[in-house]
Amino acid sequence: MTRFDVAIVGGGLAGCSAALHARLKGASVILLERGRCGGQASGVNYGGVRQQGRHPAELPLACRSRQIWGRLAELVGTDCEFTATGHLKLARNDADMQSLLAYRDIARDYGIDLEILSVADLQCRYPYLGDGYSGASLCAADGQANPRLAAPAFARKARELGVTVREHCELEHAEKVADGFQLTIKGEAEQLTAGRLINTAGAWGARVARWFGDEVDEQVMAPNMCVTEPVAPLIGPNLGICGGSIYLRQTKNGSVVFGAGLGVADADRLWARPLAHVSMEAARAAIAMVPQLANVLVVRTWTGIEGRMPDGLPVLGESRKAQGLFHAFGFSGHGFQLGPAVGAVLAELCLDGTSATPIDGLSLGRFGLARALASAPSMLPKQ
Amino acid sequence: MIIGAGPAGISAAKTLAAAGERPVVIDENVYPGGQIFRRPPAAFARNETQLYGFDASRARRLKSTFEAIAPSIEYRAETLVWSVEDRRLHVSTAGILKCMPFSRILLATGAMDRVIPINGWTAPGVFSLGAAQIALKAQATFIGKRVVFIGTGPLLYLVAYQYAKAGADVAAVLDSSKPFSKITALPALLADISNFSRGLFYVSQLRLRGVKIQTAIAPVEIVAGDRGVSSIRYEQSGQQGQSDCDAVAIGYGLRSETQLADLLGLSFQFDRRQRQWLPVTDGAGRTSVPHVYIAGDGASVRGSEVAEWEGELAALSLLEDMGRGSQKRASVLRRRIDSLSPFRRALDEHVFPFPHHFAEAIRDETIVCRCEGITAGQIRETVATTGEADINRIKAFSRLGMGRCQGRVCGAAACELIAATARTDISATGRLRGQAPLKPIPLSILAGDRR
Numbered sequence: 001m002t003r004f005d006v007a008i009v010g011g012g013l014a015g016c017s018a019a020l021h022a023r024l025k026g027a028s029v030i031l032l033e034r035g036r037c038g039g040q041a042s043g044v045n046y047g048g049v050r051q052q053g054r055h056p057a058e059l060p061l062a063c064r065s066r067q068i069w070g071r072l073a074e075l076v077g078t079d080c081e082f083t084a085t086g087h088l089k090l091a092r093n094d095a096d097m098q099s100l101l102a103y104r105d106i107a108r109d110y111g112i113d114l115e116i117l118s119v120a121d122l123q124c125r126y127p128y129l130g131d132g133y134s135g136a137s138l139c140a141a142d143g144q145a146n147p148r149l150a151a152p153a154f155a156r157k158a159r160e161l162g163v164t165v166r167e168h169c170e171l172e173h174a175e176k177v178a179d180g181f182q183l184t185i186k187g188e189a190e191q192l193t194a195g196r197l198i199n200t201a202g203a204w205g206a207r208v209a210r211w212f213g214d215e216v217d218e219q220v221m222a223p224n225m226c227v228t229e230p231v232a233p234l235i236g237p238n239l240g241i242c243g244g245s246i247y248l249r250q251t252k253n254g255s256v257v258f259g260a261g262l263g264v265a266d267a268d269r270l271w272a273r274p275l276a277h278v279s280m281e282a283a284r285a286a287i288a289m290v291p292q293l294a295n296v297l298v299v300r301t302w303t304g305i306e307g308r309m310p311d312g313l314p315v316l317g318e319s320r321k322a323q324g325l326f327h328a329f330g331f332s333g334h335g336f337q338l339g340p341a342v343g344a345v346l347a348e349l350c351l352d353g354t355s356a357t358p359i360d361g362l363s364l365g366r367f368g369l370a371r372a373l374a375s376a377p378s379m380l381p382k383q
Numbered sequence: 384m385i386i387g388a389g390p391a392g393i394s395a396a397k398t399l400a401a402a403g404e405r406p407v408v409i410d411e412n413v414y415p416g417g418q419i420f421r422r423p424p425a426a427f428a429r430n431e432t433q434l435y436g437f438d439a440s441r442a443r444r445l446k447s448t449f450e451a452i453a454p455s456i457e458y459r460a461e462t463l464v465w466s467v468e469d470r471r472l473h474v475s476t477a478g479i480l481k482c483m484p485f486s487r488i489l490l491a492t493g494a495m496d497r498v499i500p501i502n503g504w505t506a507p508g509v510f511s512l513g514a515a516q517i518a519l520k521a522q523a524t525f526i527g528k529r530v531v532f533i534g535t536g537p538l539l540y541l542v543a544y545q546y547a548k549a550g551a552d553v554a555a556v557l558d559s560s561k562p563f564s565k566i567t568a569l570p571a572l573l574a575d576i577s578n579f580s581r582g583l584f585y586v587s588q589l590r591l592r593g594v595k596i597q598t599a600i601a602p603v604e605i606v607a608g609d610r611g612v613s614s615i616r617y618e619q620s621g622q623q624g625q626s627d628c629d630a631v632a633i634g635y636g637l638r639s640e641t642q643l644a645d646l647l648g649l650s651f652q653f654d655r656r657q658r659q660w661l662p663v664t665d666g667a668g669r670t671s672v673p674h675v676y677i678a679g680d681g682a683s684v685r686g687s688e689v690a691e692w693e694g695e696l697a698a699l700s701l702l703e704d705m706g707r708g709s710q711k712r713a714s715v716l717r718r719r720i721d722s723l724s725p726f727r728r729a730l731d732e733h734v735f736p737f738p739h740h741f742a743e744a745i746r747d748e749t750i751v752c753r754c755e756g757i758t759a760g761q762i763r764e765t766v767a768t769t770g771e772a773d774i775n776r777i778k779a780f781s782r783l784g785m786g787r788c789q790g791r792v793c794g795a796a797a798c799e800l801i802a803a804t805a806r807t808d809i810s811a812t813g814r815l816r817g818q819a820p821l822k823p824i825p826l827s828i829l830a831g832d833r834r
């Protein structure tokens with residue numbers, strides 16, 4: 001029976017980064033991925049790398065991730081096309097402006113600089129933008145990256161350093177045993193054991209958690225994405241909008257990627273599909289944002305399978321039921337930026353027992369509390 | 384709902400109409416007839432014999448069939464299907480989008496050229512065989528003054544002949560196969576005497592007109608300068624050859640148009656003879672998805688006559704599944720189709736085999752994916768540095784097939800190149816998945832903006 005210090009289930013960006021970081025700390029590591037590394041959400045997302053607009057519970061993690069994004073080349077041998085093009089969040093009205101101002105103060109506490117722009121600033125710096133915005137907030141440190149490259153790059157580096165990366169390999173079941181975890185792989189008789197288990201199974205994370213009695217309600221979501229043919233450089237920053245769902249960026253090669261609304265996905269069948277009417281809606285929103293795009297050709301639409309938590313925040317932390325089991329899943333549509341730091345924090349939690357990055361607001365316990373309150377108030381667990 | 388108004392789609396429509404159904408027939412072209420029976424606009428009218436030669440009577444028959452059933456079907460010309468979701472079809476007509484619900488769908492989407500890139504293929508003046516034929520049929524023009532036809536397959540000789548007959552200067556026909564060397568050894572060809580003798584007729588007509596026909600050639604490069612193509616260089620039994628020309632038409636047989644089948648979630652399997660992934664069928668037009676039927680070259684490239692029979696057969700299967708089929712007619716059709724299969728097999732395997740070794744040998748500096756400007760060297764390097772041999776992974780890492788054509792033009796050759804570089808079987812490279820929109824659409828149209 002083969003034994004590892006750490007076993008990781010799920011080769012998305014979170015899992016691949018965890019594998020690399022755990023290996024860098026000297027652990028023997030195995031990563032199990034049902035399909036290909038980066039084949040699910042981590043490889044097909046929009047590619048936005050932003051701290052701006054995140055819930056304060058995620059901000060320490062997002063800041064740490066931003067640092068890793070900035071030194072990817074050093075860490076994994078490629079920058080995954082990460083560029084700090086800035087993230088511009090547009091306000092539709094005065095109320096939006098107020099909320100951008102309030103958010104600037106929150107962000108400042110985490111060391112994130114946001115620049116508030118007036119309508120005049122917008123017109124002079126981003127003349128291609130449509131009318132009707134009241135201003136915006138710019139986070140110059142944010143930007144974009146190529147999602148197709150990121151998780152595979154982490155996996156490749158991890159493998160180079162000695163991590164056993166097993167693709168096309170599904171973890172069918174895992175069990176807590178005295179000295180760790182016993183893992184059963186689909187179609188294989190021989191079992192593996194590991195001292196620690198990391199659950200980065202994305203939209204399938206709650207299933208893995210359930211094997212250990214960690215009950216949590218994870219749904220799926222499928223952000224609807226579109227991409228155009230390449231056009232001459234036009235749009236600098238990654239664009240978002242207060243309250244509106246449209247987000248839009250131009251890649252290095254000139255294509256404009258945008259998304260708005262949701263497609264459909266079925267986590268059981270590993271199947272996800274954009275929806276025509278959602279793409280049409282997105283096209284309208286994209287033209288409203290950047291009118292010059294009207295005659296550009298859309299060449300492809302797609303989506304992916306992402307896990308969504310009831311409060312829109314991921315689960316990150318140790319299991320309440322099984323010591324040595326660490327969860328990181330349910331990123332609710334914004335885990336790409338977080339991925340690199342999620343891996344680093346997981347490696348620390350599981351090998352050092354603690355992480356310097358505060359993640360208190362992300363524990364699985366926050367749902368347990370609500371659930372316990374709803375069902376059996378007398379059995380309130382200690383928080 | 385029938386997609387495609389070529390021989391397969393028309394005969395399916397006729398069959399359904401005859402059974403009292405009122406099918407909707409959707410087609411991208413201005414006129415029905417599909418690729419084979421494309422028509423010029425009225426201003427350039429030429430008669431059927433001029434346009435279609437031996438197929439003139441069939442063209443006339445199909446045209447009159449179509450006219451006869453016109454009142455019993457709903458025909459939407461110049462309509463592009465850009466997406467399909469379960470039982471809803473999304474179409475675009477003259478820039479206006481519509482969503483059309485349906486209960487059953489019959490795909491008759493045909494095929495398109497299979498191209499193997501060579502140096503110079505992106506120069507002005509280089510066309511696919513199909514495009515050269517469209518220029519002639521639908522626009523009554525030639526792609527150049529002095530044209531070389533290169534590639535392989537029945538279409539190579541047919542289009543060259545059509546050009547010569549219409550008065551073009553055909554500089555040469557360069558065939559990678561050696562189609563006439565094995566003829567006597569291939570009784571299978573006699574299974575379809577008429578098609579076979581047509582091939583011989585085209586060749587003899589071309590020879591009569593003094594057209595140089597070279598077989599067993601290997602392309603080297605298309606030489607092009609500022610003013611476009613000037614010549615093409617090739618090799619033949621170790622000797623260098625060259626033909627001066629100002630236009631080149633390339634085509635190595637056809638590949639099925641399967642994106643719609645893909646969006647509908649059909650199962651595919653790799654067909655070794657045609658070296659491409661094809662939808663799985665039951666031999667009578669049924670697919671792996673109960674309400675989806677398929678016929679013609681979109682199911683498997685077997686030419687327009689088989690397509691016509693298959694269209695009828697698939698329609699009969701559809702009717703049978705609705706509880707009203709005619710098994711007698713279906714078995715007649717099946718027998719007919721089967722009787723031609725030795726002929727098609729012989730074409731694919733012996734007479735005009737797809738020269739995949741050309742794809743493997745594409746020079747490093749040659750652009751394979753022209754939408755994204757990805758060269759053969761870049762593809763080989765991606766395979767080597769990532770250790771990947773899956774076309775979708777190579778796509779993700781190199782941008783191959785990510786542009787306007789979504790790999791419809793470059794995919795076949797790229798798969799061969801990847802398989803050869805990684806030394807894996809061609810089927811192991813997998814296939815590029817179709818995604819909506821099936822063809823690029825301007826944002827303004829998607830937005831429903833009719834400016």
Ligand SMILES: Cc1cc2nc3c(=O)[nH]c(=O)nc-3n(C[C@H](O)[C@H](O)[C@H](O)COP(=O)(O)OP(=O)(O)OC[C@H]3O[C@@H](n4cnc5c(N)ncnc54)[C@H](O)[C@@H]3O)c2cc1C
Binds near residue numbers: 033330336
């Ligand atoms: C279309 C789309 C757009 C998005 N846009 C952005 C964006 O712009 N910015 C941003 O920050 N985030 C974005 N996101 C979210 C982001 O992509 C995800 O939050 C993030 O990639 C999640 O990473 P992950 O590693 O948790 O999950 P995944 O990448 O889904 O990885 C989980 C992996 O676990 C594997 N797995 C599951 N169960 C098992 C098992 N039993 N055995 C073996 N393997 C298993 C799966 O195969 C999968 O590969 C987007 C998501 C989508 C879908």
